[in-house]
């Protein structure tokens with residue numbers, strides 16, 4: 001059996017995609033979950049990109065137990081040094097350095113001659129080896145690079161000490177048969193001196209197909225992301241690549257992965273909660289409809305014999321097939337904890353108490369509590385555990401006869417701050433009262449409401465994007481509540497809390513309390 005290493009780049013290539021940026025705390029949570037999922041390598045970020053990226057990689061290196069922690073670095077001394085320092089505390093560490101190898105990239109982007117590119121690559125690998133034993137080298141835009149040049153640079157960097165050679169289809173251009181042939185030729189060429197890895201983008205919808213074709217042709221590492229997030233159209237989706245090899249064991253009888261597939265659904269939900277980007281409903285493996293049978297003929301077939309229309313089981317990815325009502329308002333702490341364990345969550349005493357409190361409040365208002373409700377509560381608690389400002393209460397007057405008004409109480413450092421504001425609509429009033437209380441003025445860039453389950457009493461999940469400082473990118477915030485306005489207020493405060501944590505209390509957008517609106 002050959003092990004196909006799964007290299008997850010959700011925290012690097014995934015985080016690069018619009019709307020997917022994460023706070024340091026969120027990245028740590030994702031990394032811990034990826035470790036549990038069993039990925040072999042976690043690309044935790046690009047250390048030289050920003051102090052925030054560097055800190056996130058350093059902290060991840062301290063918490064991840066089993067997976068190798070990796071930082072990306074351009075083939076530049078400073079990038080490599082920062083990458084080496086950031087991963088220094090990891091149990092298993094890797095530096096991933098890269099340079100473009102296609103004629104178009106070398107001529108127009110790098111403005112370098114091929115010989116110079118080879119020299120830079122060799123120097124980068126040699127320098128990376130002074131920090132870590134495990135060095136990966138990527139030939140950026142390999143899909144459009146010329147084979148003789150690829151072979152030349154690959155020989156040189158293997159000689160310099162690279163143990164993994166990554167072949168990215170950076171622009172998602174190649175066809176599966178072209179990519180498969182390219183990988184076969186390179187696997188034969190390196191003759192076990194290095195592992196050939198692949199990294200496919202989805203611009204033509206072929207990222208998974210190309211990755212799988214590469215495995216069939218000898219690639220032994222696949223780079224991918226949860227839910228397929230990533231630059232432009234995204235990267236190959238981890239869940240697809242892994243479940244293809246598991247489901248088509250007849251074809252992939254000689255390979256295996258170290259992924260615990262039962263953790264796939266939970267990991268996918270965590271990424272969705274943090275980024276606010278829900279996979280399309282018909283997304284393979286993790287989309288809402290991936291295991292739903294709508295047509296009568298299909299339902300009838302599945303009831304008679306599951307294999308008629310199901311090629312894999314929902315349980316394999318950790319999704320309970322019968323999403324039955326599990327708990328209600330009479331359920332105690334013990335039953336709640338049992339349910340959490342069944343769903344794969346192990347919480348500390350403090351976390352359990354907080355989650356149980358949320359569950360009890362919800363159970364008082366909502367007749368049926370589904371597994372999704374519980375998963376949403378846990379993810380919300382995980383995301384919101386860094387509260388500086390915490391919503392205590394919210395009262396509204398709607399705007400049916402004119403202006404809307406909102407009164408709110410917010411806890412800040414053991415003090416309860418209360419105020420009221422008017423707005424053009426209810427949301428406007430809610431966000432304005434928070435601005436008055438906190439003294440920060442946010443510009444709302446986007447606002448989205450999703451329901452966690454079906455039913456009029458479903459939990460509302462609100463995602464906002466807010467700019468608190470014009471010189472900084474927009475910050476995502478999430479809020480969950482049975483009441484949409486309360487969820488909105490929580491989401492707005494969550495964005496503010498994230499802003500304050502990540503920017504070390506920047507004060508240039510702070511306005512003094514009550515001097516505006």
Ligand code: KIV
Nearest residue numbers: 098138140141168170
């Ligand atoms: O797509 C790409 O080429 C990359 C490299 C940095 C590996 O992300």
Ligand code: ZN
Nearest residue numbers: 013170199231
């Ligand atoms: Zn990429």
